[in-house]
Amino acid sequence: MAAFRIPKGIPVSKVLLNKEDIGRIITRMAHEIIEKNKGVSSLCLIGIQRGGVHLAGRLAARLEEIGRRNIPVGALDIALYRDDITVRKEQPVVRRTEVAFEINNEKVVLVDDVLFTGRSIRAAMDAVMDLGRPSAIQLAVLVDRGHRELPIKADFVGKNVPTSIDETVKVEFEEDGLEDRVVLEWV
């Protein structure tokens, strides 16, 4: 009998995290953020478009439950700060940056779904600096998949997932009409 072969070109995937896992992780990360910052005062969350925005909203909701205090949440578009604009095949879509609060002297927690090369985070830090001068910037990510190209490290990590470079990590959210889950795909 011939050995089973995966046909070429068909993506194969594995669910890394499901809805319950993600819920538990967000609760844990919220507690970690509070622990590190000794509370939630002068704390604000800024999600990176698009996945990070959903995640920031949920983290903020948990933080508000635990800290009993309103947490400002914003959305950051980094398209105009990317370092690969002139080498990409297509221009990244420009989305809105909505940060309707002062970030001067506040602690900003940047939130993204997947931490990969670190280049998005570098762009995001530049974008944040153009909005003001926060007292600190921290980084929270749902998945850290490795392969950093810049010296960047997350302060809060949902799950560390060692990956190979040709795999992709897809994060899907209910907010986009999908089921909450994190999927590892490879071709």
Next chain:
Amino acid sequence: MGLKSKDLVGIKALDAADIEQILDTAAGFKDVLGRDIKKVPALRGKTTVNLFYEPSTRTRTSFELAAKRLSTDVINFSVSTSSVVKGESLRDTALTIQALGADFIVVRHSCSGVAHFLADNLASSVLNAGDGTNEHPTQALLDLFTIREKKGVIRGLEVAIVGDILHSRVAKSNIYALKKMGAGVRLIGPPTLVPDVLKDLDVEIYSDMEKGLKDADIVMMLRIQVERQGKGFFPTTVEYFRNWGLTPERLARAKKSALVMHPGPMNRGVEIASDVADGMRSVILDQVTNGLAVRMAVLYLLAGVKE
């Protein structure tokens, strides 16, 4: 995603999806303009050259500022102090500018077709800032952006364009753009300036302003070029105002929620009364601000076109 051509020569060559994409992108840039730091590093290292063969302050300034806010270097090539006065041809001037490393060439010229000619002859991206009586695409895009911002939609609106349609590149680009986006277009003005052949553009034509404005959602006024007076198009500017000037009484014929637009520069008392120009329904200054966002969006999107 992405535009198909390296150039923006006219609205004619765009489809509804292209226009939609430019307007969506411009919305992102509009909020950059609302910040304390209005500059983004997106096009760092690129060069924009403004090549204006016709006088212009607002379009040139708007392109210059848009290019600077995207971090490109900007050179204003002023024709009156250049080799053009020594007899250099348009093509040679443009090739020279390209050889200096210009990524974007913004051109305005009194001859229709100049932008098209340069686009065909240059590897740089060519942006038409007005060519003769042909097109002025970024003006139409900023007008549509303003309409969409204020009204939420473009499809189904009735837009009345009033004035010298025949010589107006602004009107032409707007007609193409509005039709592509599903709006109804009416043209209003004296038959000498709004000839019947324009019906071919799938628009309604009125010489009676009261009739033409009835229930319009948008009233778009055009500048009457005072130079045209005495050329047989209309007797005097006073008479023009009496028949086709936008007064509060005439504006009352349009919908209560109608917006008044004008691409500038305005001739108060010729095509528009001051009360209307400065009135509650005027969005003329919004148009200027939105022009910046739209031009940033166009530069940004053209930079992504690989040919």
